Amino acid sequence: MNGAVASSVIDAVRNALGPVGACLPVSFTSNPHADLQREAARRLEGAGCRAVWTNEVIGKDALVQLATLLSATGSMAFGTCIANIWARPAQTMHAAAAQLAQAYPGRFVLGLGVGYPEQAASVGQEFGSPLTTMREYVNRMDNPTWPPAPEAPYPRIIAANGPKMLELAGDIADGALPAMLPAAFTAHARQTLGPDKLLVVGVSVEGDPIDPAAVVAQVGEQLTAGADHVTLLLPIGIEFASGIRQLERLAATLAALPGC
Template sequence: MGNVVEAARRALGPAGVMLPVSFTGLPPAAAQREAAVRLSEAGWPAVWTNEVVGGKDALVQLAVLLAATERTVFGTAVANLWAREPQTLHAAAAQLAEAYPGRFVLGLGVGYPAQAEGTGRRFGSPLATVRDYRERMDAPTAPPAPEAAYPRLIAANGPKMLALAGELADGALPAGVPPEFTAEARRVLGPDKLLVVCLPDVTEETAAARVAAQRAAGADHVVLMLPRDGDFAEGAAKLVALHEVVEAGR
């Protein structure tokens, strides 16, 4: 088992949260920093963020939030490969990993055809696109990216992408899947890969049971997500309150 996977399992813990997601507006940086600090103080070991191609750079966002906190692990769920060149993504990720050792996890996804078209490119085969992108991430650059390791996960909601994640990455990051899928993902990946599962539309009543079911099925870490496009501050407060609920259910 690679050291990067072992270290990530320890750092991430059993569950984390996704910052409230909105496709209608981006909260001010000050509000995001305040939310990240509150979530850290509440006891959440990991906080994740999404990416909107052309509307928000997830790695820039996490650079701001990493600087505002001391221990919290931050991850992308997911960084969209259409948003930047593969070498640029690796360079940015490696710089975050160097600046904040053990506190950054890269989740990478192919997204949707409309996102590719929005950048003037053709979507093509998702498997071929992800394979090509992942292989080009480590291509030489001048200057070279920092030699800092960080976990690399591939968003995978199907058997072929799961197999590719097991081959080319440190693990997989499926979203909105039942425990049965998680159990199959663990079987495909084997014990030496990191399995992070995102759960959408979590409520206070369902959070603990859903986390327990996913963990029992083989997930290393579960990301709790609220319904999207709600008020950012109210969403952050709900996530703070969820920590006690999830802990009580363990």
């Protein structure tokens, strides 16, 4: 892929994602049965949700998970928030992402995260400088392999909750993915990245039940600050079926936002 993708690819993904999506309630838990995940994705798509995200720790494979969900839905976009760089070699990460992009053009975003020292240790690696580690990993993604990866463009964005990682994302990737930070950081991120990079923001939503009006206000604040897309993060550990029901209810309200 050789670095940043064309602006037309970013524009197409922005359009596919829409202004708001949701992260599946599987963070730091085992994945539910594939049948339940497929059903959940179809229900969210039917409720008007245009984008779904998932995360990855060692022992889970977010790219296999998204291949399952992409094949089960019609036009919904999917992304990783994040794919863990310790889970697979850099060239394998690129090859897998390119295969998804080839099979489902314009429907996939690869979000990368540097993870934690214990994750590096679990695969026999040492966790060094996060900035150096991420830079070297992204650079290795385009090293040649045989057979070569498909020539299928997709956006790479980097999880960036601090100014240095944010600058790195602007330098070597197609955008950034900060999470659970105030709108002021989103405004700073947009200023750092410039107008052309993809800015996806994770927003934590709380409450039982969740207040749709409060979520609309949160999303609107982030979009006004410069986010292209906001992904909703339910509380960690929430029961899967309950989380999907809450996201379905939110989707109907959020569908009224401009651009949805």
